[in-house]
Amino acid sequence: MEKIIVNGGRKLCGEVEISSAKNSILPIIASSILTNEKCIIENAPMLEDVFVICEVLENLNSKINIDKESRMITIDNSNLKLNEPSHNLVRKMRASFLTMGAMVARFGEFKISLPGGCNIGSRPIDLHLKGFKALGVQVEVGYGYVEAKVSKLKGNNIYLDFPSVGATENIMMAAVMAEGETIIENAAEEPEIVDLAKFLNSMGAKIIGAGTDKLRIIGVNRLNGARHRPIYDRIEAGTFMVAAAITRSKLKVINVSEEHVKPIIAKLTEMNVGIEIDKNSIIVDGDRDLKPVDIKTMPYPGFPTDMQAQMMALLCTVKGTGVITETIFENRFMHASELKRMGANIKLDGRSAIIEGVEHLTGAEVKATDLRAGAALILAGLGADGCTKIGDIYHIDRGYVDIEKKLKKVGAQIERISESDIKVV
Numbered sequence: 001m002e003k004i005i006v007n008g009g010r011k012l013c014g015e016v017e018i019s020s021a022k023n024s025i026l027p028i029i030a031s032s033i034l035t036n037e038k039c040i041i042e043n044a045p046m047l048e049d050v051f052v053i054c055e056v057l058e059n060l061n062s063k064i065n066i067d068k069e070s071r072m073i074t075i076d077n078s079n080l081k082l083n084e085p086s087h088n089l090v091r092k093m094r095a096s097f098l099t100m101g102a103m104v105a106r107f108g109e110f111k112i113s114l115p116g117g118c119n120i121g122s123r124p125i126d127l128h129l130k131g132f133k134a135l136g137v138q139v140e141v142g143y144g145y146v147e148a149k150v151s152k153l154k155g156n157n158i159y160l161d162f163p164s165v166g167a168t169e170n171i172m173m174a175a176v177m178a179e180g181e182t183i184i185e186n187a188a189e190e191p192e193i194v195d196l197a198k199f200l201n202s203m204g205a206k207i208i209g210a211g212t213d214k215l216r217i218i219g220v221n222r223l224n225g226a227r228h229r230p231i232y233d234r235i236e237a238g239t240f241m242v243a244a245a246i247t248r249s250k251l252k253v254i255n256v257s258e259e260h261v262k263p264i265i266a267k268l269t270e271m272n273v274g275i276e277i278d279k280n281s282i283i284v285d286g287d288r289d290l291k292p293v294d295i296k297t298m299p300y301p302g303f304p305t306d307m308q309a310q311m312m313a314l315l316c317t318v319k320g321t322g323v324i325t326e327t328i329f330e331n332r333f334m335h336a337s338e339l340k341r342m343g344a345n346i347k348l349d350g351r352s353a354i355i356e357g358v359e360h361l362t363g364a365e366v367k368a369t370d371l372r373a374g375a376a377l378i379l380a381g382l383g384a385d386g387c388t389k390i391g392d393i394y395h396i397d398r399g400y401v402d403i404e405k406k407l408k409k410v411g412a413q414i415e416r417i418s419e420s421d422i423k424v425v
């Protein structure tokens with residue numbers, strides 16, 4: 001078991017390069033199922049979750065080459081089989097369920113384990129299933145599995161009760177090969193949806209309106225292979241922007257689309273963090289007198305739930321009171337108790353957290369309870385006095401490429417060590 005050790009209280013300085021978006025590449029890899037021809041993904045982030053989705057496809061007899069050096073993933077689905085992906089793999093990552101729409105479109109049937117809940121809430125799949133049913137799919141859920149069957153997918157009008165990112169993606173992947181036209185209303189508008197639509201359209205799909213709440217999908221008979229470079233990771237960018245703020249330092253974050261991080265820029269600006277936009281990079285100046293803010297997480301273009309934990313860490317270090325309201329996930333404050341171990345003053349009241357800034361966070365032994373919670377603890381460690389030891393860092397490796405190396409490069413004292421090393425220290 002590995003841990004990340006952070007010696008806090010140091011200023012950061014320099015440039016950080018952001019990798020491609022995890023949440024873009026996962027559905028894009030799943031959508032390659034729709035074609036017999038080769039698909040190539042450039043500048044792929046070498047992340048645990050990416051390896052897991054590739055393994056899920058390999059369970060389906062996909063031939064995948066991951067070139068870690070050039071960060072290129074080549075997928076050949078010409079001999080894909082209607083296998084059942086391993087239960088243990090599907091349990092590892094909810095996004096495995098994103099293979100459902102594409103598999104049903106390609107084979108007319110598919111059986112996969114129920115993805116189940118996770119640390120941040122129960123996370124049902126009812127909206128995915130509602131969409132499939134509207135396209136004519138017979139869906140059965142039982143004995144821990146979802147089984148889907150259809151003789152011919154038929155386009156339909158679908159209204160999502162909530163703009164779920166995963167449901168929008170899964171339904172899109174099924175609808176591109178359906179007969180006729182599908183309209184998805186109250187669709188998710190996230191940049192990752194736009195990226196998936198762009199990839200699918202380059203494969204020959206006809207998707208109109210991605211990035212708005214209404215998607216129009218005109219079914220086609222076949223899709224061809226395609227080459228794609230995913231968008232940059234707006235959440236990784238936001239995490240490094242907060243790294244500058246929490247250490248009261250100046251950092252240049254390279255490979256960011258201003259459009260994608262607008263809600264993060266808005267909140268940091270309200271906190272008096274300096275923001276300078278320069279083409280595809282953002283200079284963040286946290287060396288100022290910062291003010292607390294209130295934050296409410298919302299579907300895009302609202303404030304992202306995936307930045308909530310990091311902002312909580314920052315608010316812990318800012319004099320005054322800030323309130324965070326989490327509206328997307330039912331149980332996404334697990335990091336609060338870990339931050340309290342570091343001296344934070346946080347009170348939880350249902351879906352809200354009231355954060356009273358303290359003079360100094362203090363290093364402590366803590367655990368990453370999920371991916372973004374883990375990132376928040378690294379940030380808290382950077383801004384704290386003394387040494388923070390973060391355990392269960394496999395959560396962090398799911399979604400951040402070389403986080404400790406990138407932070408080290410800009411002056412952080414941060415190490416990854418294995419449990420046996422810790423005993424020696």
Ligand code: UD1
Nearest residue numbers: 023095123124125126127128163164165166167306328329
């Ligand atoms: C995606 C992101 C995740 C992000 C989340 C919200 C990926 C791989 N993951 O997750 O990082 O935190 O969007 O921005 O892209 N819901 C239902 N029924 C459903 C589907 C969802 O009730 O059928 C609920 C969920 O329980 C949750 C909310 O809708 O409370 C948002 O979920 P959703 O947008 O689907 O998130 P994911 O696609 O799982």
